[in-house]
Amino acid sequence: MKISLACLLLGLAFTSAAPDARFSCSECVDEMHKLGGMVKYGAKDIMDYLTANYCPTLPEDSHACEHDLSRHYIGMLYTIVNHFFVDGAVHICQTSGVCDARRYTCEECVEGLEWVEGYLEDPIMVAEYVVYLQQNFCTSDMHHCHDTVAAHFPAMHDMAMEKFFIPTEICNQEPVCTGEDPPTKPPQ
Numbered sequence: 752m753k754i755s756l757a758c759l760l761l762g763l764a765f766t767s768a769a770p771d772a773r774f775s776c777s778e779c780v781d782e783m784h785k786l787g788g789m790v791k792y793g794a795k796d797i798m799d800y801l802t803a804n805y806c807p808t809l810p811e812d813s814h815a816c817e818h819d820l821s822r823h824y825i826g827m828l829y830t831i832v833n834h835f836f837v838d839g840a841v842h843i844c845q846t847s848g849v850c851d852a853r854r855y856t857c858e859e860c861v862e863g864l865e866w867v868e869g870y871l872e873d874p875i876m877v878a879e880y881v882v883y884l885q886q887n888f889c890t891s892d893m894h895h896c897h898d899t900v901a902a903h904f905p906a907m908h909d910m911a912m913e914k915f916f917i918p919t920e921i922c923n924q925e926p927v928c929t930g931e932d933p934p935t936k937p938p939q
Contacts, residue, residue, distance in 0.1 A: 776844055783840030790832050794825040797911050804914075805907050820899070824907045827900065830888045831880050846870075857928035864918030872912055877905050 801824055806816035836843055847866060870876060881904055889896035922928050 776841075779844035779847070780840040783836050783843060790825075790829050793915070794829075797828070797915065798825050800914055801907055801911060805903075805910050808906075820903055820907065824904070824911070827880075827884050827888055827904055828908075828911075830884060834883060834887070835876075835880075843870075857922060857925075860922035860925060860927055861918045864916075864921055868912070868916050868918060871916065872909070877908060880908070881905065 801820070802817050806820065809816050847863075881901055884900045884904060885897045889900060
């Protein structure tokens with residue numbers, strides 16, 4: 752479960768560096784554009800985790816959680832990633848200071864992920880995500896969507912990020928931290 756989302760989060764780490772540049776701007780933007788697929792890859796693990804861990808925190812009369820909330824969180828996350836990280840790739844890369852290419856270290860990988868983590872979990876950004884979802888995810892057919900997003904998305908997002916976004920664990924799977932060069936490819 753962690754490995755699936757690690758791929759998603761790793762993409763964020765490698766494309767959104769810490770204070771020193773890790774990639775060229777074009778490489779950063781290219782990686783941001785791959786995030787949509789990474790979210791889809793980790794979606795089932797995230798949904799299963801939220802169903803097992805978030806839904807039980809709600810009152811017993813919230814029977815729709817397992818069916819609606821955990822399933823829709825994935826759609827909401829995909830909407831957020833598409834808007835803020837795919838469509839907004841240049842902006843994200845600019846805010847992270849990525850412009851000069853150079854090799855990075857394991858420590859810098861962790862620093863980069865910690866920067867991305869701060870961005871993803873910042874209360875102002877989470878509030879931005881909620882407003883964006885209310886305006887762009889909710890439809891007129893989704894009764895109570897605006898209220899449900901406001902009530903549940905921040906807590907579900909916080910829970911998912913806490914479980915899946917662990918910078919050291921993610922980086923420790925990367926060649927820069929494992930010492931593999933070039934990385935080993937799985938048997939085909």
